[in-house]
Amino acid sequence: MTSYWSKYTESYKLWEKANNLFLNGVLTLSKSPMHIAPGACPVFAERAQGAYFWDSDGNRYIDYPLALGAVVLGHAYNDVDRTVAEQMAKGILYSLSSRRELELAELLCDIIPSAEKVRILKTGSDAMSAAVRVARAYTGREMVAVCGYHGWHDWTVIRTTRNAGVPAALSKLICEFMYNDIHSLQSIFDQHAGKVAAVILEPVGMYAPEHHFLERVSALARKNNALLIFDEIITGFRLSLGGAQSYFSVKPDLSAFGKAMANGYPVSALVGNRDIMNAVENRVFISSTFGGELLSIAAAIRTIDILREKKVTDYILALGQQLKDGLNAALEQQGIDATCEGMPHKTFLVFRDMAGASGKMIETLFRQECLARGVFLGYGHFTCFSHTSEDIQASITIAAEVLRVIRDALDQGNLPSLLKGPIATDVFKRY
Ligand SMILES: Cc1ncc(COP(=O)(O)O)c(C=O)c1O
Structure with missing residues (x-):
């Protein structure tokens, strides 16, 4: 798989190699682009500092997966x-x-x-x-x-x-x-x-x-x-x-x-x-x-x-709540059938099917467009001691802008055409 975006050129060059070398192309399944936004998300990170990381093409992101919740103080603390x-x-x-x-x-x-x-x-x-x-x-x-x-x-x-x-x-x-x-x-x-x-x-x-x-x-x-x-x-x-x-x-x-x-x-x-x-x-x-x-x-x-x-827990819970409240307000404002759920130590977005588009399709587009604007809201959102309230507010503003794009696409019935790759899949399903 390649990316149509020049901003991820290096990531997808490495992804080609990784597919030959690793089971599923990754060491941790949920880091696979197949489960984020295939062909439309960065794949390789080059360095990380505080609440941010940079991908192998030099793009910077505000980090909410935080290495699946492992980073609680900040990268390179x-x-x-x-x-x-x-x-x-x-x-x-x-x-x-x-x-x-x-x-x-x-x-x-x-x-x-x-x-x-x-x-x-x-x-x-x-x-x-x-x-x-x-x-x-x-x-x-x-x-x-x-x-x-x-x-x-x-x-x-x-x-x-x-x-x-x-x-x-x-x-x-x-x-x-x-x-x-x-x-x-x-x-x-x-x-x-x-x-x-x-x-x-x-x-x-x-x-x-x-x-x-x-x-x-x-x-x-x-x-x-x-x-x-x-x-x-x-x-x-x-x-x-x-x-x-x-x-x-x-x-x-x-x-x-x-x-x-x-x-x-x-x-x-x-x-x-x-x-x-x-x-x-x-x-x-x-x-x-x-x-x-x-x-x-x-x-x-x-x-x-x-x-x-430093009473870090109080701090990260307050930021988690700020993020959750901001995302829910933006979803409501745009009339998107989705909610930000969870207690503030780990929140996540649930997108439901609407206007002929599946929840998973809307979620994939949301991730694609947030990443394109420098915010990585993955499956689970965590906050760390290096995030600031301004980081959270900037992320909410970007998410709100993306939700407006999604709202317009739903109204015009052209949402699938905005996806730059296939719909993301789940790592596994339970039965
Ligand atoms: C609730 C829960 N339990 C256990 C694990 C397994 O931990 P590890 O991936 O470090 O083996 C995870 C990992 O995501 C988890 O979320």
């Missing part, structure tokens, strides 16, 4: 990078444990209400898989009740359209329930009494909990002697320093943190109840060569210190 450089001079991975691991674990236990014992890992998928293993070992049960996305490992993708290569037998062990629908979880316990090891969910995914959903999930899990696992990979360090469990005062048995924990350095953590962890520690195998990699651990300690000292 001096204070964190200096700490990393200091650690680099002392070695990055030892043949024995390092006291810095203890420092990070103590910090996590200090800020996360349910954290008493910790396993430091690399990715969110690692931490979530470790949580499932601990829960199965502790309860002696194999089934898990799951809601939503939790990474790329077998048990999490079995019920998606990208489940090739995953043993079909596994599907018997995974039951899906719906967020904010306590009956869907109750019916799993009714059908599989005494067999469910854990209930796994993001405490807040696309929507906020309603009708005390989290408390009711917690009560149901306890009543059925299943562990409650919170996936705080996104909520952690963004919704509140202690995660959604702190924000909503609901304590899980185990929880997983990652992404924003180290401002983009790769590190994650499984944390939880000490008695549970102690009961299984000689029977489970959760171990990795790079578990004690010290650049990321040093980055996490410094990042969490800064988050705490």
Whole structure:
């Protein structure tokens, strides 16, 4: 695929190469242009600073994906990078444990209400898989009740359209329930009494909990002697320093943190109840060569210190709300059937079909035109400590201008002709 726009020439030259070298042309599926605006979006970034990045053709963008939510302070954040450089001079991975691991674990236990014992890992998928293993070992049960996305490992993708290569037998062990629908979880316990090891969910995914959903999930899990696992990979360090469990005062048995924990350095953590962890520690195998990699651990300690000292969460939530309110006002003004949803730590646009155009088509055009004007509003919008209120306002102004273009195209019935490439596709669908 090539781009018709000269502004993305270098990106699409590299994209040709990438397609020959990588599965799907990318290392992270949601960074593929196929899922953003095929042929009509940048593909390769060259450098990033603060709340901005520059693509390989030299175009600058205000960044809202922020590396899928991992960057919470800002790109190339001096204070964190200096700490990393200091650690680099002392070695990055030892043949024995390092006291810095203890420092990070103590910090996590200090800020996360349910954290008493910790396993430091690399990715969110690692931490979530470790949580499932601990829960199965502790309860002696194999089934898990799951809601939503939790990474790329077998048990999490079995019920998606990208489940090739995953043993079909596994599907018997995974039951899906719906967020904010306590009956869907109750019916799993009714059908599989005494067999469910854990209930796994993001405490807040696309929507906020309603009708005390989290408390009711917690009560149901306890009543059925299943562990409650919170996936705080996104909520952690963004919704509140202690995660959604702190924000909503609901304590899980185990929880997983990652992404924003180290401002983009790769590190994650499984944390939880000490008695549970102690009961299984000689029977489970959760171990990795790079578990004690010290650049990321040093980055996490410094990042969490800064988050705490500078009250970063309050700041990014206020900006997230400003963005959400501004986008919703602009949508309403143009009469576009779409809404900006989500709690302010992560918002996203939902475009619905209208005037003969599919929601996905309108969304693709919206992304194409916002990117052309220097704003990257991807699937999930995050804010960071380096964004300013002026950045947010400038982005809203640009989004409003794009929505006016979309409104005109819908009125004239020529929206498809404005698309410079095919309609974007979803990374996968659930079933
Ligand atoms: C809620 C949630 N859980 C788990 C993961 C997996 O994390 P990672 O991509 O670091 O393996 C993600 C990644 O996007 C996520 O959004």
